[in-house]
Amino acid sequence: MKIRYQLWLIFAGLFITFSFALYMVIANSYEERLQAGYEQIALAQGSIILDKVAGTYPESQQRSIGYLQKYSEQLKARLIVLNEDKSVFADSFAELKQGTTLKLAILEQEGYASDFLYTDDFGYLQYTLLPFKAAVNQGYLLMIQPAEMLYAELSSFRYWVLQALLLSLLIFFILSYVVSTWLTKPIGQIITALKKITPRKRFFSLTYRRQNEIKELIDAIQRMVEELNLYDERQQRFLSTSSHELKTPLATMQLILENLPYVRENEEKYLEFTHDLTLQVQKMKQMVEQLLQITRLGKAPLKKEIISEQDIGEHLLQSFQYLAKNKNIVLQFKLQKAFFNVDKRLFFRALDNLVANAIRYSPAETVVTIKTKSLKEENIVSVFDQGIGISPSDLPHIFDPFFRANDATAWSQEGSGLGLAIVKQIIELHRGKITVNSKPEKGTSVYLTLPRPK
Ligand SMILES: Nc1ncnc2c1ncn2[C@@H]1O[C@H](COP(=O)(O)OP(=O)(O)O)[C@@H](O)[C@H]1O
Ligand SMILES: [Mg+2]
Numbered sequence: 001m002k003i004r005y006q007l008w009l010i011f012a013g014l015f016i017t018f019s020f021a022l023y024m025v026i027a028n029s030y031e032e033r034l035q036a037g038y039e040q041i042a043l044a045q046g047s048i049i050l051d052k053v054a055g056t057y058p059e060s061q062q063r064s065i066g067y068l069q070k071y072s073e074q075l076k077a078r079l080i081v082l083n084e085d086k087s088v089f090a091d092s093f094a095e096l097k098q099g100t101t102l103k104l105a106i107l108e109q110e111g112y113a114s115d116f117l118y119t120d121d122f123g124y125l126q127y128t129l130l131p132f133k134a135a136v137n138q139g140y141l142l143m144i145q146p147a148e149m150l151y152a153e154l155s156s157f158r159y160w161v162l163q164a165l166l167l168s169l170l171i172f173f174i175l176s177y178v179v180s181t182w183l184t185k186p187i188g189q190i191i192t193a194l195k196k197i198t199p200r201k202r203f204f205s206l207t208y209r210r211q212n213e214i215k216e217l218i219d220a221i222q223r224m225v226e227e228l229n230l231y232d233e234r235q236q237r238f239l240s241t242s243s244h245e246l247k248t249p250l251a252t253m254q255l256i257l258e259n260l261p262y263v264r265e266n267e268e269k270y271l272e273f274t275h276d277l278t279l280q281v282q283k284m285k286q287m288v289e290q291l292l293q294i295t296r297l298g299k300a301p302l303k304k305e306i307i308s309e310q311d312i313g314e315h316l317l318q319s320f321q322y323l324a325k326n327k328n329i330v331l332q333f334k335l336q337k338a339f340f341n342v343d344k345r346l347f348f349r350a351l352d353n354l355v356a357n358a359i360r361y362s363p364a365e366t367v368v369t370i371k372t373k374s375l376k377e378e379n380i381v382s383v384f385d386q387g388i389g390i391s392p393s394d395l396p397h398i399f400d401p402f403f404r405a406n407d408a409t410a411w412s413q414e415g416s417g418l419g420l421a422i423v424k425q426i427i428e429l430h431r432g433k434i435t436v437n438s439k440p441e442k443g444t445s446v447y448l449t450l451p452r453p454k
Contacts, residue, residue, distance in 0.1 A: 362387030
């Protein structure tokens with residue numbers, strides 16, 4: 001069911017409940033007020049004749065009946081005089097015998113009393129009981145009057161109130177429909193705007209002036225769509241850069257292959273060509289592997305385990321000692337006790353990239369240092385080199401996929417520019433941080449900061 005109708009029903013339900021309660025209160029208090037008025041009148045009427053009646057009681061029943069009949073006609077009421085024990089003494093209708101006991105609730109009360117009762121034979125009746133003191137005994141006057149007028153008045157009042165309530169219910173129904181439509185209108189507009197979004201056309205715009213949750217919702221959707229577009233743009237750019245970067249070694253390979261037949265006779269040239277060819281194939285293979293890594297990162301959950309500074313040292317020594325020795329670079333370890341809660345395979349891949357860079361971008365006779373350090377909240381692994389460094393203008397770009405500084409391309413043929421992009425993603429997956437300090441021709445330091453295992 002639409003929210004609009006739900007709201008409408010809730011409004012209407014509340015109104016009906018409320019107006020029913022109101023109706024009950026009004027009708028009851030009106031009835032009480034009417035009855036009080038009738039009581040006043042009956043008491044006034046009764047007290048006028050009370051003296052006369054008291055004079056005849058309890059000597060002569062016949063004289064008493066005579067009086068009662070006279071007033072009975074005047075007041076249009078049946079008048080009964082009761083003894084002290086509330087048995088009948090005299091009845092204006094001369095029907096009830098002396099000494100009869102009446103079964104009436106009002107007789108149970110002390111002093112003045114008034115009651116309204118519905119009887120099948122006479123409709124609504126008003127009973128009024130008035131005590132009086134006679135010469136010897138105490139007696140009572142019971143007045144029984146028709147109260148049809150009161151109830152006719154009451155029911156016409158009820159009818160009037162009910163009509164007024166029904167009318168206001170109708171007005172309220174219409175009003176609450178308008179209000180709930182107005183309240184839920186923005187939701188409909190949001191849905192319409194959302195439905196217009198297609199994979200090709202991601203655009204969401206809706207003007208809404210008031211400051212409330214709906215405005216927040218609209219802003220949140222707008223931000224989400226913008227971010228999606230940004231993400232999409234980045235993906236597109238990555239895809240086109242990737243294809244472009246893959247084309248470069250392919251073009252080189254094509255050129256070599258086209259020229260290969262002409263150098264068949266020249267063995268030296270031939271070997272040089274095939275060697276270049278192998279290099280290009282290797283480069284492409286590495287690039288494709290790294291591209292695959294980038295697209296797969298973050299898809300599978302991290303398989304975290306605790307590793308120590310020793311694990312890190314052993315792994316790096318094993319992986320890089322020969323490469324370093326070949327390039328005449330000293331690998332140095334300064335390991336403080338520190339534990340890392342990481343996906344070992346990914347974390348080592350990140351470290352491998354950093355140490356490979358340090359070795360690749362350093363001349364011979366230099367030192368590459370790997371340090372670990374434990375702080376209060378976080379642990380750090382850092383890699384220092386004394387290599388070519390990175391110029392301040394290149395520094396902001398080194399994490400972009402395929403970015404390679406000019407100095408770097410001149411220095412080393414190898415490298416795809418994907419390494420640091422991968423490292424950054426891996427570290428961010430671990431909720432860590434990567435920072436780089438570098439001075440051209442002095443060296444570079446890279447810090448990986450990770451939260452301390454709990
Ligand atoms: N230790 C370093 N010394 C000097 N330059 C570096 C170092 N590490 C990274 N760089 C610069 O950052 C660029 C991006 O690094 P990376 O993504 O690992 O790509 P690649 O190593 O394949 O060139 C490198 O091309 C280089 O310009
Ligand atoms: Mg690299």
